[in-house]
Amino acid sequence: MDAFIVITLIKLALIAFVLLTAVAYLQWVERKVIAHIQVRPGPYRVGPHGLLQPLADVIKLITKEDMMPSYVNKPLYLFAPFIAVAMALLSIAVIPFGPTIEVAGYQTWMQLTDLNIGVLFILAASSMGVYGIALAGWASNNKYALLGGLRSSAQMISYELPLALAVASPLLVSNTLSLRKLVGSQEGGILHWNVIGGGQIVAFLVFVIAAFAETNRVPFDLPEAENELVAGFHTEYSSMKFAAFFMAEYLNMVTVSCMAALLFLGGWDAPWAPEHGSRFVPSIIFVIAGLTALYHGANPPHKLDRYTFTAFGLIFLVLAAIFVAPIVQSWLLPLFWFVAKAGIILFAFIWIRGTLPRFRYDQLMGFAWKFLFPVAMLNLLVTSFLIAWFA
Amino acid sequence: MDIFLFLLFAIIAVVAAINVVVQTHPISSAVSLIGVMGSLAVLYLLLGAEFLAAAQVIVYAGAIMVLFVFVIMLLNAGAEAKRGRSLMVQLLGVPLLVALLGLLAYFVQRLFPQGVTVHFGGFTGGTAEAVGRALFTSYVLPFEVTSLLILIAIIGAIVLARKELD
Numbered sequence: 436m437d438a439f440i441v442i443t444l445i446k447l448a449l450i451a452f453v454l455l456t457a458v459a460y461l462q463w464v465e466r467k468v469i470a471h472i473q474v475r476p477g478p479y480r481v482g483p484h485g486l487l488q489p490l491a492d493v494i495k496l497i498t499k500e501d502m503m504p505s506y507v508n509k510p511l512y513l514f515a516p517f518i519a520v521a522m523a524l525l526s527i528a529v530i531p532f533g534p535t536i537e538v539a540g541y542q543t544w545m546q547l548t549d550l551n552i553g554v555l556f557i558l559a560a561s562s563m564g565v566y567g568i569a570l571a572g573w574a575s576n577n578k579y580a581l582l583g584g585l586r587s588s589a590q591m592i593s594y595e596l597p598l599a600l601a602v603a604s605p606l607l608v609s610n611t612l613s614l615r616k617l618v619g620s621q622e623g624g625i626l627h628w629n630v631i632g633g634g635q636i637v638a639f640l641v642f643v644i645a646a647f648a649e650t651n652r653v654p655f656d657l658p659e660a661e662n663e664l665v666a667g668f669h670t671e672y673s674s675m676k677f678a679a680f681f682m683a684e685y686l687n688m689v690t691v692s693c694m695a696a697l698l699f700l701g702g703w704d705a706p707w708a709p710e711h712g713s714r715f716v717p718s719i720i721f722v723i724a725g726l727t728a729l730y731h732g733a734n735p736p737h738k739l740d741r742y743t744f745t746a747f748g749l750i751f752l753v754l755a756a757i758f759v760a761p762i763v764q765s766w767l768l769p770l771f772w773f774v775a776k777a778g779i780i781l782f783a784f785i786w787i788r789g790t791l792p793r794f795r796y797d798q799l800m801g802f803a804w805k806f807l808f809p810v811a812m813l814n815l816l817v818t819s820f821l822i823a824w825f826a
Numbered sequence: 827m828d829i830f831l832f833l834l835f836a837i838i839a840v841v842a843a844i845n846v847v848v849q850t851h852p853i854s855s856a857v858s859l860i861g862v863m864g865s866l867a868v869l870y871l872l873l874g875a876e877f878l879a880a881a882q883v884i885v886y887a888g889a890i891m892v893l894f895v896f897v898i899m900l901l902n903a904g905a906e907a908k909r910g911r912s913l914m915v916q917l918l919g920v921p922l923l924v925a926l927l928g929l930l931a932y933f934v935q936r937l938f939p940q941g942v943t944v945h946f947g948g949f950t951g952g953t954a955e956a957v958g959r960a961l962f963t964s965y966v967l968p969f970e971v972t973s974l975l976i977l978i979a980i981i982g983a984i985v986l987a988r989k990e991l992d
Binding site for chain 2: 510550556559563565566569570572573581585588589591595599
């Protein structure tokens with residue numbers, strides 16, 4: 436019992452640290468990627484290639500003056516950012532990152548807790564998250580914020596339906612609600628994953644589209660449409676309270692990406708068997724990255740890059756060496772595949788933000804109710820008929 | 827631990843429920859109602875009904891209350907003005923409340939004389955599988971009747987909305 440509590444506390448601290456760092460750097464990655472899409476360098480001044488920019492942003496946000504506008508509904512105004520972050524953090528508790536890991540003779544899962552209703556738990560937490568935005572918009576006593584809050588609650592209710600229906604069909608295929616067992620049922624390579632082996636490609640696309648809307652990302656970022664609503668629901672928020680909404684958005688992005696990886700892409704399952712070479716994939720990727728960095732370090736575009744690129748090249752080569760070490764391979768490889776899958780979806784989030792314009796409000800609603808919802812419904816019906824037919 | 831969590835969330839539920847009535851602003855009442863539903867979900871969870879707890883949060887706290895909040899925000903309902911209570915409320919309110927609670931306690935005692943206590947973790951039929959099986963075997967008629975009722979309500983809503991449009 437004591438060992439369990441200690442291990443859980445360690446896991447809690449580790450996951451919280453990694454997650455919050457990842458969220459901070461996700462924002463750096465987003466700025467960099469969008470900058471390169473728009474052919475400009477992006478953050479460049481703080482640290483090599485702006486790598487310390489997230490730290491600078493955090494310091495800026497903490498030290499900014501915390502304005503309290505007059506005539507706001509004080510309790511709800513203070514409560515809203517809290518609930519947004521709390522609900523975003525809550526869902527991470529049930530997400531598994533990999534199989535069991537053995538530390539000092541004690542076996543434990545790379546997951547905080549496995550509920551047998553894990554998927555429903557995440558849906559519940561995300562459906563509560565809408566209050567953060569809706570109440571923030573209302574409590575701010577500002578017409579733009581109110582419009583943003585209204586839009587977000589309407590949008591979230593609408594897109595929750597196709598999202599839940601899209602989640603239901605892989606659950607039918609895997610026949611479980613526990614995220615850990617869900618991954619277990621998809622083991623055995625890319626042909627067994629729900630997106631291909633389960634025939635859930637339609638559900639996967641519907642899920643990703645609805646997830647974009649649920650996280651208020653472009654092209655569904657109507658709640659904070661800056662050219663019509665100033666900043667939408669968080670117009671009146673400053674300092675850490677604004678940072679809370681920002682964090683909640685990125686945390687939700689991480690959660691839905693992990694969900695997509697777990698439900699459709701086989702979680703931490705390698706695309707093909709490790710014996711047939713998939714265990715060398717991370718090393719090969721890191722070696723290529725390391726050699727590229729070393730080459731650019733030898734021919735630096737800027738003076739400083741001679742040191743930074745060389746350093747990063749060496750770091751990548753060390754990582755490549757770690758990945759072939761047989762002791763850590765058993766848990767590092769699954770972790771790599773899981774992070775890679777979630778990372779690809781996260782990259783798609785950023786990529787689409789850099790390329791697509793925003794929906795008009797009536798298009799947004801029409802798309803959810805007249806297209807996405809019937810498609811998800813039809814997919815669920817076909818899936819259940821097929822399962823009933825063959826089972 | 828169980829009894830501590832039960833007491834904590836039972837108290838939150840009752841306080842939030844009273845707060846629903848006491849608050850003058852509809853949004854504050856709605857938020858309190860969300861609190862009631864959330865703590866009820868925790869109570870279900872403590873009793874071993876995991877699926878019901880998740881459904882409670884998703885359906886009631888997550889969907890129905892969002893609609894409530896949405897409508898309140900859309901209509902921009904203001905705080906209701908406090909009026910002086912009538913003489914009858916002042917005289918009879920508290921005694922009637924006490925009488926009602928007493929009657930309730932009396933009937934509970936009468937109906938369940940043995941007083942079987944609930945054991946936390948004693949109930950294991952709360953998984954999604956168990957609920958689904960119960961719904962489609964023993965309770966299939968009430969289930970179908972309820973879905974028919976909801977269908978009628980949906981059609982009614984569409985008919986009423988169309989009348990407005992024409």
